[in-house]
Amino acid sequence: MNKSLKAPLLARLTVNGLLILLVAPIMTTLVYSLSAQWGAHILPRGFTFDWYITLWSDSRFLAAFARSLLVCLAALLLSLLLILPTLFVVFYYFPRLKSLMNLLILLPFAVPPVVSSVGLLQLYAGGPLPLIGGPWILIFCYFTISLPFMYRALANNLDAIPLSDLIDAAHLLGASTVVAFLRVVLPNIRNGLLAALFLSFSFLFGEFVFANMLVGTRFETLQVYLYSQRTNSGHFTSAMVMSYFLFIGVATWFALRLQTRSR
Numbered sequence: 681m682n683k684s685l686k687a688p689l690l691a692r693l694t695v696n697g698l699l700i701l702l703v704a705p706i707m708t709t710l711v712y713s714l715s716a717q718w719g720a721h722i723l724p725r726g727f728t729f730d731w732y733i734t735l736w737s738d739s740r741f742l743a744a745f746a747r748s749l750l751v752c753l754a755a756l757l758l759s760l761l762l763i764l765p766t767l768f769v770v771f772y773y774f775p776r777l778k779s780l781m782n783l784l785i786l787l788p789f790a791v792p793p794v795v796s797s798v799g800l801l802q803l804y805a806g807g808p809l810p811l812i813g814g815p816w817i818l819i820f821c822y823f824t825i826s827l828p829f830m831y832r833a834l835a836n837n838l839d840a841i842p843l844s845d846l847i848d849a850a851h852l853l854g855a856s857t858v859v860a861f862l863r864v865v866l867p868n869i870r871n872g873l874l875a876a877l878f879l880s881f882s883f884l885f886g887e888f889v890f891a892n893m894l895v896g897t898r899f900e901t902l903q904v905y906l907y908s909q910r911t912n913s914g915h916f917t918s919a920m921v922m923s924y925f926l927f928i929g930v931a932t933w934f935a936l937r938l939q940t941r942s943r
Contacts, residue, residue: 706925713918731919741920744905751815751901752884755822756877762823763830768861771838772847778835785831788824796821797893813898821890826880833879837872841865878935882928 687695713731715724735741770777791799800821804811811817843865850860866873888903896904902924909917 709918709925710922713915713922715915718915731913731915732923735916735919735923740900741902741905744900744902747815747899748885748902751818751822752881754815754819755826755884756880758819758823759826759830759880760877763827763834767831767834767838768865771835771843781831782835785828788828793889794893797890800894813895815895815899817894818891818899818901821894822884822887825887825890826884829880829883830876833872833876834869837869838865841868874935878931881931885928886924 711724712718714727714729716726716728716730718724770781788796800817801812804817811820846864846868847857847860850864851857855863886903888907891901891904892907895901897908900908906917906920906924909920
């Protein structure tokens, strides 16, 4: 008969302490965003939703939110269209190139964002199609940033399935390689694909350095807008941070639900 093992006191204290460290800043920010006034006293003086009403009625905030969403989704779509066929070709036809791909995919992290921004500004400032100040340069930049996240998550899933056996079995049943990839391989890596998409999205949606240096206020994203409001009311900024946190939390919950249903 199996008996439930009770965790030792030190283990429970460690886990509870970690949870408190993670939850305390979020709860403090939430309370501050709902407080009418919180200054020299320990507890706030009243609670109100006025800061959230002011935030979500601000057309500038809504426009920045929509721009961030548009840029992130476009970059993820571009990454998906490139990385999925590339991974399949490498893992099925050229498995010896895996080590080289593991090295190349880390290059976006090898150069600091500030240095990369300066290089991109110099590269795309002129020419017949200048991209500076618009969404295109941000989309192409975010595209390169998301590649390592998507590659690593999808590569782990492809390593966990018998790719060659699945494709060969599909060929024996009369399916082409493209059909086998779409109807056999993709369903087997669905969880990794969802994890890669939402991990990349949560990172790109909060990216600030590239957005501020490449486009700034000419194509104001959510993080640039948040930076511009840093000198205003702390309650307003806290409401913005909590709205951002809630949006990412809902997106993460939705991804987990999709993974559960796919299983």
